[in-house]
Amino acid sequence: MRVYKKQFDLLKKTEALIDSTFPGFGVNKKQEAVRLVYEIAKKDSVSPESVIENTGALDFENLKHLLFKKRYPYSYMHKDLSNPYLPKIVLDKNAAIEIKRTAFYPKKIFIESPAWRSSLADRFRKHFPKAVYSEIKSLKDYLKRNRNFSVRDYNDRRDTAFITYENHDFFKTCPCTKKAVGCGYNIFNLSFGCIFECTYCYLQEYTNSAGIIFPSNLDRFFNMFGSYKRPGMRIGTGEFSDSLMLDNITEYSGAIVDFFKKHKNVLFEFKTKSKNIRNILKARHRGNIVISWSLNPQEIIDENEFLTVSLVERLRSAVKCVKAGYKTAFHFDPVIYFNNWREEYKKVIALLFESVKPKDIAWISIGTLRFNPKVKQVIESRFPGNKLLDGELLPGFDNKLRYPRAIRCDIYRYMLGILSGHSKKIPTYLCMEDISMWKEMDLRPVAMFR
Ligand code: SF4
Structure with missing residues (x-):
């Protein structure tokens, strides 16, 4: 404190x-x-x-x-100071988080009635025998009765898990952001919430349930997929959670890899900041599964991506996945602007290409730091000593707080230049940027995926 x-x-x-x-x-x-x-x-x-x-x-x-x-x-x-966001600062002792690198072990596990006897619930019982298990009618009903959700509750979310039986919202197209060029990503809406603590995470403002949600009925997702599927589409689980953070317990990956063997014309992406790849390595795939990591200089990981694994561990895991025949992908997202950003990101890119050959990389994305203005106050209260907010973050074309356009251009031009020095063949896209930025970077905003 x-x-x-x-x-x-x-x-x-x-x-x-x-x-x-x-x-x-x-x-x-x-x-x-x-x-x-x-x-x-x-x-x-x-x-x-x-x-x-x-x-x-x-x-x-x-x-x-x-x-x-x-x-x-x-x-x-640069006369680029239109309308800074200047809300009242509120620092609350109860909201400031103390990061402790302890294993995830929920104290309370709520299970929706239809999921009470599921194999996922059994795996949780086996892994967390000391947790208190309660049957609930539905998560919706539970949330109605427990409305007052605070930042403090968000800090404690690792103490609670919900095992649900999903009936709707199985898939969505990624909403991207207002006025930006989308990358065609589709969300396989499995799990909500994350056990990691990234300072910039949008979930800390977006979440309204004091725990992490794990659907138990993956088979229902699979049954519904036929009506959502489009040939050539790219879909993944890494939007509202980290795809592999607890895969040793959920065992989602094995079933997903197996299911997508039947859908060779769809690309499935597991996006993670973990090294939890044991089940992935055991699974038999047919070439349409991509395992991706977001990358940042270790200094940025240490300051902002608490409880995740190091850059080197991410890349070691990628090498193991390549050996198992998987394609990999990498997300430089969010790129954070700091004093030595050029040298440090150049080193990360060099390390990436020392580890993984371009032919084994399905795509690379780059996105500079941005978030909804309301997230700023949550970061301020949860991480009062952060350096992240010292940057020049101002409302951008979509009203999210972003670095000024000229800084973003500089970052994209520099990173694209270094990446193309290693390979010109890897599909590369910008995340949440408008058409003028794509054009300025000489990137063609054609849908990379359908
Ligand atoms: S890994 Fe992703 S979902 Fe998890 S806290 Fe970090 S940004 Fe949020």
């Missing part, structure tokens, strides 16, 4: 300073000034006093101008 205390003290000091220096400001103006001064002091590791020293008697507009220049120097210089 030391990190929380440090940020909390900084915030209190900033609030007192703005109150005493600008007593004439109204509530909203004070709130914006506090946020800007706090963010500058945090990012530059300086005192709030030094942020506003020598400003003299300023009116609000001039103060804001000056603070914008310090908080968003790049965007300010």
